[in-house]
Amino acid sequence: MAVSTAPRERRLGRLERPALTGVLVREVVNFSSYWRSSTFSSTVEPTIYLLAFGFGFGSLVSRIGGYDYLEFVATGTVATAVLFSSAFPGMFGTFVKYKFQRTYDAILAAPVDTEELVTAEALWIATRAGVYGCVPLLVALFFGLDPAWGMLAVPFIAWISGLGWACFGIMIAGYASSFENFNYIVSAVLTPLFLVAGTFFPLSQLPEWAQVLGNLNPLHQCVELVRHAAFGWEGWTDLARVAFLAAFALVMWRIAIHAMTRKLID
Amino acid sequence: MGVELAIRLRGVVKRYGPITAVNGLDLDVPMGTCVGLLGPNGAGKSTTMRLLTAQSIADEGELEVLGFHLPEESKAARAECGVAPQLDNLDVTLTVEQNLLVFAHLYRIGRGERREAIERALVMAKLVDRRDSRVDKLSGGMRRRLLIARALVHRPRLVLLDEPTVGLDPQVRQELWALIDALRSEGATILMSTHYIEEAQRLADTVLIMSHGSAVAAGPPTELVAEHAGREALEVYGPPARLAEVEAEAGAAGLRTRRTGTSVAILGVDGANGYAVEGERRPANLEDVFVLLTGEEIV
Numbered sequence: 001m002a003v004s005t006a007p008r009e010r011r012l013g014r015l016e017r018p019a020l021t022g023v024l025v026r027e028v029v030n031f032s033s034y035w036r037s038s039t040f041s042s043t044v045e046p047t048i049y050l051l052a053f054g055f056g057f058g059s060l061v062s063r064i065g066g067y068d069y070l071e072f073v074a075t076g077t078v079a080t081a082v083l084f085s086s087a088f089p090g091m092f093g094t095f096v097k098y099k100f101q102r103t104y105d106a107i108l109a110a111p112v113d114t115e116e117l118v119t120a121e122a123l124w125i126a127t128r129a130g131v132y133g134c135v136p137l138l139v140a141l142f143f144g145l146d147p148a149w150g151m152l153a154v155p156f157i158a159w160i161s162g163l164g165w166a167c168f169g170i171m172i173a174g175y176a177s178s179f180e181n182f183n184y185i186v187s188a189v190l191t192p193l194f195l196v197a198g199t200f201f202p203l204s205q206l207p208e209w210a211q212v213l214g215n216l217n218p219l220h221q222c223v224e225l226v227r228h229a230a231f232g233w234e235g236w237t238d239l240a241r242v243a244f245l246a247a248f249a250l251v252m253w254r255i256a257i258h259a260m261t262r263k264l265i266d
Numbered sequence: 267m268g269v270e271l272a273i274r275l276r277g278v279v280k281r282y283g284p285i286t287a288v289n290g291l292d293l294d295v296p297m298g299t300c301v302g303l304l305g306p307n308g309a310g311k312s313t314t315m316r317l318l319t320a321q322s323i324a325d326e327g328e329l330e331v332l333g334f335h336l337p338e339e340s341k342a343a344r345a346e347c348g349v350a351p352q353l354d355n356l357d358v359t360l361t362v363e364q365n366l367l368v369f370a371h372l373y374r375i376g377r378g379e380r381r382e383a384i385e386r387a388l389v390m391a392k393l394v395d396r397r398d399s400r401v402d403k404l405s406g407g408m409r410r411r412l413l414i415a416r417a418l419v420h421r422p423r424l425v426l427l428d429e430p431t432v433g434l435d436p437q438v439r440q441e442l443w444a445l446i447d448a449l450r451s452e453g454a455t456i457l458m459s460t461h462y463i464e465e466a467q468r469l470a471d472t473v474l475i476m477s478h479g480s481a482v483a484a485g486p487p488t489e490l491v492a493e494h495a496g497r498e499a500l501e502v503y504g505p506p507a508r509l510a511e512v513e514a515e516a517g518a519a520g521l522r523t524r525r526t527g528t529s530v531a532i533l534g535v536d537g538a539n540g541y542a543v544e545g546e547r548r549p550a551n552l553e554d555v556f557v558l559l560t561g562e563e564i565v
Contacts, residue, residue: 026371
C-alpha cells in the first residue's frame, strides 16, 4: 500500500506568524466578552494603592528621594499595575484554560505548537500590561503630576516588564498541579518582590544586602525606569535596566515554554 | 497502485509510567473511508487519538498521518486534519460564529475565504439562526454539532472524531449520526472512536476492535460478525440456574455462548442443525464479536 503523498512543505517552521495570529485572535475575541471586569480590576487596584499611599503616607512624608511623595508613588505603582495585569493572568488564566476549559487541547490539535501558544499568550498579556500599566500615571497627571516627553516610553517599559511577568506566570501555571500551589508563589515570591521594589519607599532605606537583592528584582528596574521617564533619564544605567528586563523576559519565556510543553504534551 | 492511506500506524506503543495505554497498535485508515475504533473505556482509544495529533508522543512504533511522519512533521499533518474532542472545549462566553471565526484563523483560512467557510460550517451544524447565540446558551446537542463543525471549517482531508456522541440522549445521537453520515457521503476520511456498538455498526466502513491497547480484530462490521459470531444468535432468558444449564448444553453441542447479564446468547445457531432450545433468535452483532474476542462487556 502506498501512503498518501504529502505536499512539498513537510515541516512547518517554528514561531510561525499564522499560528501566533490564530492564538491572538482567540484572545482578542474573548477579550470583547470580559474587557469590562478585566479593565476594572487592572485599573482600580493600583489606583487605590496610589491614592491610599499617596494621600495617606503623603500627609506624613511630603518629600522622598527628592520627589513629591505622590509623584514618587504614582511612578512606582506603574510596576504594581504591570505585575497585577501580567503575572496573575499568566498564572490563573493559563491554568483555567489548560485545566477547566481545555482550550489548549483544542488549540494544539490545530497547526499550533506549544512554543507558539505560550509566545502568543505572553505577547497578548504583555500588551494588556503595557496599556494598564499607564493608568496610575494618567491618574497622577490628573492629580497634578507634571507631564514629560519621557512618559511616552512608559507603555514600552510596561510592555517589556509585563512580558517577563506574563511568562513567569505561565511558567508557574506550567509547574503547578493545583490552584492551591499559587498561594505559595503569591506569598513567598510576588508579595516580597512587590514590597521591595522601591514603589512605596526607596531601597536606599534598606540594609546593603537588601539593596543588592533589590537590584535583582525586575519590578525595581521597572519602577526606576518609569521614574526616570517622568523625571529625567540616567543614560547607560537605564539602558542596562532595559537590558535586564529583556533578559528576564527571555529567560522566563524559555522556561515557560519548557514547563508548558511538559504539561500539555505527554 | 495500492490504496492511499490517510493513517498508518505500525507497532505503536505508549506507556504512562507502569500503565501501557497503547500496546503494539497497527492501524490503517484508507483515504475516503470511515474507520471506527471500537473498545470499552480504557482500551486506549483516546490515547490513540492524542497520538495522531502529537499531543501524546509514542514510545515506540511508526506513525504516519496524511503522509507526514509523526511527531516531527505533525504540525503539517494537523493543518489538514479536523479534530472533534471527546470533552467539549468550546469558548462558552463567545457566540457560535465567534467560535468558528477563531478556528478559521487557527486553521489559517485566508481572509477572502473566511466568511464563506464560516457560513458553510454554520449550515452543516444547522446553527445558521443561532449564529449570534452564546455557546453557554446552546443545548448539549447543538454544542456537539458546533464542536464537529468547528473541526470541519477548513475542509480537512482527515477528520478525527473522539467519542462524538458520548453522553447524549438517543435523539440527539441520531442527529449527529446524520451529520457524520453526510460527511461520509461527501467522501471525507474519518477516524472515529466510540464505545457504542450501534454507532460503529452504522457509520464505519471498517471497524477495529481494541482491547488493552491493541487491535484484536479488524474488518467491515458485517464480515467481522459473520466470521466470528455467525449469522444468528439464540438469546435464552431464565433464572441463573437455568442459564448455567443452557451454557453447559450448548458447550456440549460445540456451540459458543456468552452471558449478557440477564440471558445467555448461544452463537452460531444457524449452523447447528436440530439444536432446539426455547429462546429468541436474533441476528448476531458486533457486540457478540467483541465479547467473544475480548471476554469484555462493552457498554
